[in-house]
Amino acid sequence: MTAFWLTNVRLEKGFLYDKSEQVSSTYTEICHLKIESGKITEISQEEPSEEKQVDANGHLLLPSLREMHIHIDKTYYGGPWKACNPPIKGIFTRLEEEKELLPKLLPTAQVRAEKMIELLLENGHTHIRTHCNVDPIIGLKNLEATVNALSKYEDVLTYDIVAFPQHGLLKSDSVQLVRDAMKNGATLVGGVDPGTVDRNIEKSLYTIFEIAAENSRGVDIHLHDPNTLGAFTFERMAHYTKEAGLKGRATISHGIALGDLQGEDLANMANLLKEQEIDVSTTVPINRTTIPIPTLDKVGISVSVGHDSITDHWSPFGTGNTIKKLSILAERFRMVDEYSLSRALKYGTGGVTPLNDAGERVWPKVGDDATMMLVDATCSAEAIARRSTVQSLYSKGNKVESKHIDTVQA
Amino acid sequence: MTAPYWIKNVRLETGYIQDEEGNYETKTELFHLKIQDKKFVEVKNSSYLIPAEEETIDAKSFLAMPTFKEMHNHLDKTYLSLDWKACTPVKNLAERLQLEAMELDELAPTTEQRASKMIELLLSHGSTHIRTHVNIDPYIGLKNLEGVRAALENYSDKLSYEIVAFPQHGLLRENVIPLMKEAMESGAHIVGGLDPAGIDKNIEKSLYEVMDIAAEYDAGIDIHLHDSGHVGYYTVDKLTEMVEEAKWHNRVAVSHAFSLGDVPLPQQEDIAAKLGYLGMSIMSTIPITKTLPPIELLDRNGVNVYLGCDGFYDSWSPFGTGDVLEKVTRYSEIYRKSDERGLAHSLKYGTGGQTPLNEDGEVIWPLEGDEASLVLVNASCVSEAVARTSKREAVIYKGKVVSGQL
Numbered sequence: 156m157t158a159f160w161l162t163n164v165r166l167e168k169g170f171l172y173d174k175s176e177q178v179s180s181t182y183t184e185i186c187h188l189k190i191e192s193g194k195i196t197e198i199s200q201e202e203p204s205e206e207k208q209v210d211a212n213g214h215l216l217l218p219s220l221r222e223m224h225i226h227i228d229k230t231y232y233g234g235p236w237k238a239c240n241p242p243i244k245g246i247f248t249r250l251e252e253e254k255e256l257l258p259k260l261l262p263t264a265q266v267r268a269e270k271m272i273e274l275l276l277e278n279g280h281t282h283i284r285t286h287c288n289v290d291p292i293i294g295l296k297n298l299e300a301t302v303n304a305l306s307k308y309e310d311v312l313t314y315d316i317v318a319f320p321q322h323g324l325l326k327s328d329s330v331q332l333v334r335d336a337m338k339n340g341a342t343l344v345g346g347v348d349p350g351t352v353d354r355n356i357e358k359s360l361y362t363i364f365e366i367a368a369e370n371s372r373g374v375d376i377h378l379h380d381p382n383t384l385g386a387f388t389f390e391r392m393a394h395y396t397k398e399a400g401l402k403g404r405a406t407i408s409h410g411i412a413l414g415d416l417q418g419e420d421l422a423n424m425a426n427l428l429k430e431q432e433i434d435v436s437t438t439v440p441i442n443r444t445t446i447p448i449p450t451l452d453k454v455g456i457s458v459s460v461g462h463d464s465i466t467d468h469w470s471p472f473g474t475g476n477t478i479k480k481l482s483i484l485a486e487r488f489r490m491v492d493e494y495s496l497s498r499a500l501k502y503g504t505g506g507v508t509p510l511n512d513a514g515e516r517v518w519p520k521v522g523d524d525a526t527m528m529l530v531d532a533t534c535s536a537e538a539i540a541r542r543s544t545v546q547s548l549y550s551k552g553n554k555v556e557s558k559h560i561d562t563v564q565a
Numbered sequence: 566m567t568a569p570y571w572i573k574n575v576r577l578e579t580g581y582i583q584d585e586e587g588n589y590e591t592k593t594e595l596f597h598l599k600i601q602d603k604k605f606v607e608v609k610n611s612s613y614l615i616p617a618e619e620e621t622i623d624a625k626s627f628l629a630m631p632t633f634k635e636m637h638n639h640l641d642k643t644y645l646s647l648d649w650k651a652c653t654p655v656k657n658l659a660e661r662l663q664l665e666a667m668e669l670d671e672l673a674p675t676t677e678q679r680a681s682k683m684i685e686l687l688l689s690h691g692s693t694h695i696r697t698h699v700n701i702d703p704y705i706g707l708k709n710l711e712g713v714r715a716a717l718e719n720y721s722d723k724l725s726y727e728i729v730a731f732p733q734h735g736l737l738r739e740n741v742i743p744l745m746k747e748a749m750e751s752g753a754h755i756v757g758g759l760d761p762a763g764i765d766k767n768i769e770k771s772l773y774e775v776m777d778i779a780a781e782y783d784a785g786i787d788i789h790l791h792d793s794g795h796v797g798y799y800t801v802d803k804l805t806e807m808v809e810e811a812k813w814h815n816r817v818a819v820s821h822a823f824s825l826g827d828v829p830l831p832q833q834e835d836i837a838a839k840l841g842y843l844g845m846s847i848m849s850t851i852p853i854t855k856t857l858p859p860i861e862l863l864d865r866n867g868v869n870v871y872l873g874c875d876g877f878y879d880s881w882s883p884f885g886t887g888d889v890l891e892k893v894t895r896y897s898e899i900y901r902k903s904d905e906r907g908l909a910h911s912l913k914y915g916t917g918g919q920t921p922l923n924e925d926g927e928v929i930w931p932l933e934g935d936e937a938s939l940v941l942v943n944a945s946c947v948s949e950a951v952a953r954t955s956k957r958e959a960v961i962y963k964g965k966v967v968s969g970q971l
């Protein structure tokens with residue numbers, strides 16, 4: 156790819172402080188970035204003379220976003236409207252529905268997944284971690300659709316596919332299927348509630364980590380079980396993470412019980428998770444207790460956000476807009492001042508923010524990948540509070556454009 | 566009034582159908598609506614041939630919904646149209662109030678401009694009625710009222726509105742009652758109040774004074790009540806007593822009312838029955854940081870529950886979009902209304918009660934004779950619009966396109 160200059164880019168430069176040494180605002184400067192071989196090779200304030208230039212019109216440059224928990228294989232998105240059926244038997248209504256629904260959705264699974272990827276790209280994402288059903292109903296067919304969809308977008312995003320035994324790894328006898336999934340494109344081993352769903356916490360966790368170790372892959376487990384049951388499961392998960400030598404490669408999805416723990420219990424749990432560098436992903440739910448995101452962050456646990464669903468048979472809500480999700484996170488935790496708002500960005504970018512906590516620019520630097528987005532805002536804090544629109548997205552120097560997926564027929 | 570005309574190809578809901586398993590779906594069909602003297606005078610199926618000489622505009626098959634009512638806002642406080650500004654961190658409410666007081670003068674010259682921007686935003690999302698609170702306090706006097714009135718008067722052909730005189734810095738402090746009365750003589754329609762316990766430190770006197778001003782000006786009442794738990798509950802209970810005594814039925818609202826969600830169920834039921842009997846209203850902004858009043862229980866008891874965006878993007882909060890439909894989405898998500906009818910019926914909180922279909926699936930809107938106001942939405946039915954916060958294409962108020970294009 157030939158080199159070009161992205162001109163008139165607004166970069167954050169530092170914080171301004173008031174008399175009481177609180178951050179009062181963010182100051183920015185207009186810069187020109189040379190992009191070469193997918194990297195930022197120069198950051199300059201001098202007007203470039205080279206011919207090939209793209210004008211950023213003063214829009215703010217931010218790191219691109221990461222969607223860390225979604226199910227792109229199981230969605231109504233891109234198809235006709237469908238509300239959820241009333242969940243008469245709770246989660247089991249949904250699981251029963253899948254017996255008919257998954258085969259019915261299969262013919263359009265790939266195109267729906269692609270539609271969802273397009274939505275996520277529009278909203279500034281360059282990384283997607285999707286869970287993908289691996290179960291006796293659909294076998295590896297959803298995985299095939301997911302791999303096909305994502306591989307079409309390999310030029311503009313990176314991804315992880317979690318082999319997700321939705322109907323229970325043990326309960327639905329899916330161990331072999333998950334093993335097969337790991338040989339057919341899945342990059343992480345999934346699981347769901349070893350207690351409530353699998354009814355055998357030890358065996359469920361042991362098996363998950365065994366498959367992960369066999370394949371030298373990480374794990375990402377859905378854990379909805381509440382309070383002490385959830386906490387016990389985290390504890391055992393930390394144990395198996397250590398045993399399997401998977402420090403830094405295990406993720407708790409949802410981790411509802413983290414919202415039930417308080418005081419010393421929460422601190423002890425956080426330390427346990429931190430020791431194994433277990434990270435957490437959350438949808439920032441507004442219909443139940445949200446896990447204490449800023450508290451977890453403070454003790455050094457990496458927290459990421461994800462949408463889980465855009466619209467499917469589990470939930471009709473969801474936007475695919477991580478900036479909006481971060482805005483809700485900030486609202487939920489009353490992060491209303493410039494500094495807190497600016498910090499909230501990290502939950503959507505894998506920890507990257509233009510300014511560090513001390514207000515020094517740490518991104519972008521010469522040599523960084525030119526994977527980034529331009530937004531219609533004057534600073535990160537504004538982008539989050541006001542839910543600014545993503546104007547354009549770059550992945551390793553390439554402007555991301557739609558691949559124009561056909562509409563899904565009913 | 567302009568000549569009669571037709572909006573053709575409007576998608577209207579016509580009923581529910583059930584699939585084999587008993588799950589509901591919404592039926593819709595295309596209609597032509599004839600508008601005359603600000604009313605729908607004919608509702609015809611799209612097979613009807615509109616006489617060639619009659620004027621038409623094309624709704625392009627977009628779904629029609631009743632317009633929204635923004636029932637709790639503070640048009641005078643927003644920073645909209647100014648440069649970005651986050652909130653200043655504070656330790657407590659007293660500090661927040663202090664900061665606001667210091668800022669009021671600085672913001673006063675741009676009140677009309679900022680309020681207009683907020684009105685535009687609300688209108689673009691489909692609200693054609695705005696109830697705004699306006700600070701009446703020792704710092705700003707009546708200046709914000711003037712600015713907000715000027716802004717609203719400019720839009721009086723595009724929406725209806727009510728202004729609440731709001732004693733943000735306390736009603737019982739020096740000189741505020743005379744200021745409130747002056748406000749009522751200068752364009753405010755409704756008497757406001759604020760936390761009779763938390764702010765005024767005299768529940769009975771605070772409520773009494775509000776009632777007294779309302780009686781003097783023959784006006785409605787809308788009190789901000791953030792006070793939580795039983796003190797908030799007692800305040801509402803005491804207010805119902807005064808409303809009954811004064812025979813101020815159907816004229817009194819409590820905004821926020823978090824406390825109604827804090828008390829045990831029997832007390833919730835008791836207060837809901839009283840509020841319902843007195844025709845009182847509850848305004849909620851569907852916060853995600855507070856207890857919500859028991860909206861469904863209130864609704865079942867005949868209490869009018871309305872939604873509002875609250876003041877936003879101001880010294881209190883940097884968030885907010887000015888979209889009442891998004892508040893309906895948020896309500897539905899919080900209360901897990903995710904089935905077809907549950908989603909569709911949630912709409913009523915955003916429209917002041919109106920929905921295209923009633924609970925039995927019968928068409929109750931729009932009927933011939935109804936005011937010709939509607940929002941056209943890019944959705945296949947109301948439940949989709951609620952779940953997906955679908956895009957607004959155009960807003961029609963009393964027969965006139967007031968936002969968007971057709």
